[in-house]
Amino acid sequence: MRLTALDSRRTCLLALCVLGPLLAWMGVLDGLSEQSVDSALLATGAAYASARGINALVSVMQGTEVHAVMLTVAAGEVLDPINDLIERISTLFLFALGSLALQKTLLLLAAERAFNLLLTVAAIVSAITLLQPRRNGVATNLVLRLFLVTLFLRFALGVSALASGWIDAAFLAERDKRQRAAMEHFRGELAALESADPDQTGQGWLQRLRNSVSPAEVRARLSALEARVDDFAASAMTLAMSLLLKSIVLPLAFLYAVLAGSRALLKGPPQPR
Numbered sequence: 288m289r290l291t292a293l294d295s296r297r298t299c300l301l302a303l304c305v306l307g308p309l310l311a312w313m314g315v316l317d318g319l320s321e322q323s324v325d326s327a328l329l330a331t332g333a334a335y336a337s338a339r340g341i342n343a344l345v346s347v348m349q350g351t352e353v354h355a356v357m358l359t360v361a362a363g364e365v366l367d368p369i370n371d372l373i374e375r376i377s378t379l380f381l382f383a384l385g386s387l388a389l390q391k392t393l394l395l396l397a398a399e400r401a402f403n404l405l406l407t408v409a410a411i412v413s414a415i416t417l418l419q420p421r422r423n424g425v426a427t428n429l430v431l432r433l434f435l436v437t438l439f440l441r442f443a444l445g446v447s448a449l450a451s452g453w454i455d456a457a458f459l460a461e462r463d464k465r466q467r468a469a470m471e472h473f474r475g476e477l478a479a480l481e482s483a484d485p486d487q488t489g490q491g492w493l494q495r496l497r498n499s500v501s502p503a504e505v506r507a508r509l510s511a512l513e514a515r516v517d518d519f520a521a522s523a524m525t526l527a528m529s530l531l532l533k534s535i536v537l538p539l540a541f542l543y544a545v546l547a548g549s550r551a552l553l554k555g556p557p558q559p560r
Contacts, residue, residue: 296552297417299552300413300417300431300552301414301417301418303410303434303435303438303552304410304411304413304414304417304434305410305414307406307410307438307441307442308403308406308407308410310442311402311403311406311407311441311442312403312407314398316442316445316446316449317394317397317398317445319445319449320394320444320445320446320448320449320452321391321394321395323448323449323451323452323455324387324390324391324394324448324452325391326452327387327451327452327455327533327534328384328387328388328391330463330467330530331380331383331384331387331530331534332384333467334380334467334470334526334527334530335377335380335381335384337467337470337471337474338373338376338377338380338470338523339377340474341369341373341470341473341474341477342370342373342374342377344474344477344478345366345369345370345373345477346370348366348477348480368516368520369516369519372519372520372523373523376523376524376527379527379528379530379531380527380530382531382534382535383527383530383531383533383534383535384534386534386535386538387534390444390448390534390538393444394444394445394448397440397441397442397444397445402437402440402441403441405437406437406438406441409430409433409434409437409438410434410438412430412434413430413431413433413434416430416431417431428553431552431553432553435549435552435553436549438549439545439546439549442545443542443545443546444538444542446541446545447537447538447539447540447541447542447545448538450537450541451533451534451537451538451541454533454537455533459529459532459533462525462529463526463529463530465522466522466523466525466526466529467526469518469519469522470519470522470523470526473515473518473519473522476512476515477512480512
């Protein structure tokens with residue numbers, strides 16, 4: 288039977304038998320998907336480092352207050368929510384980092400030479416089976432199932448990483464940059480407040496600030512910092528949700544889509560005409 292007489296499902300399967308091993312040995316998809324995951328790892332790592340830096344600053348500022356009871360209470364009301372929030376945000380960032388690191392490891396494993404050889408053998412056997420004029424339905428279904436499982440394991444994660452990277456670049460990357468910049472700006476504000484009048488060694492940051500400016504100015508600075516907490520919380524939470532979306536939700540969604548497509552190809556194995 289000529290190829291032009293085959294039904295659409297059979298034609299699609301034969302195309303996969305040719306393109307699958309070809310793409311596997313060329314490694315183009317592997318390189319692009321690894322670049323996408325590496326870029327996400329760098330961005331998530333930077334966000335995590337920023338969060339831990341803020342956490343360290345807040346911990347230092349909380350641990351050095353022994354003077355000016357009323358001002359210390361006011362400072363605690365500002366710093367405690369920041370510390371609680373940043374610890375939770377850091378955990379979310381860590382989940383995103385772990386997911387991306389796992390994806391990178393699986394991508395490297397899927398690109399191994401042994402996997403390419405296995406896919407090539409499965410593709411050849413499947414193509415021969417599909418081109419037979421008379422086929423055993425059960426045997427054909429088993430061969431195709433093994434081939435599609437191998438193809439799925441070889442490419443599914445790479446395709447999902449590329450798709451997630453495309454959505455990130457098209458819709459999320461610029462906004463995430465702004466959120467990270469907002470976090471860094473807030474970190475800078477904390478650092479500036481903590482290092483107020485560094486010549487006064489041996490004193491807590493609030494006491495040093497109190498010695499440098501009037502109590503009214505101290506309260507004004509604390510109020511300004513408190514007003515910035517809401518903006519910081521919104522930026523940090525938005526960034527955390529975006530990173531979780533890119534590192535966990537979208538890859539799983541695309542993996543499911545690829546799996547659904549593979550199952551559709553297996554429904555009703557092609558029968559000889």
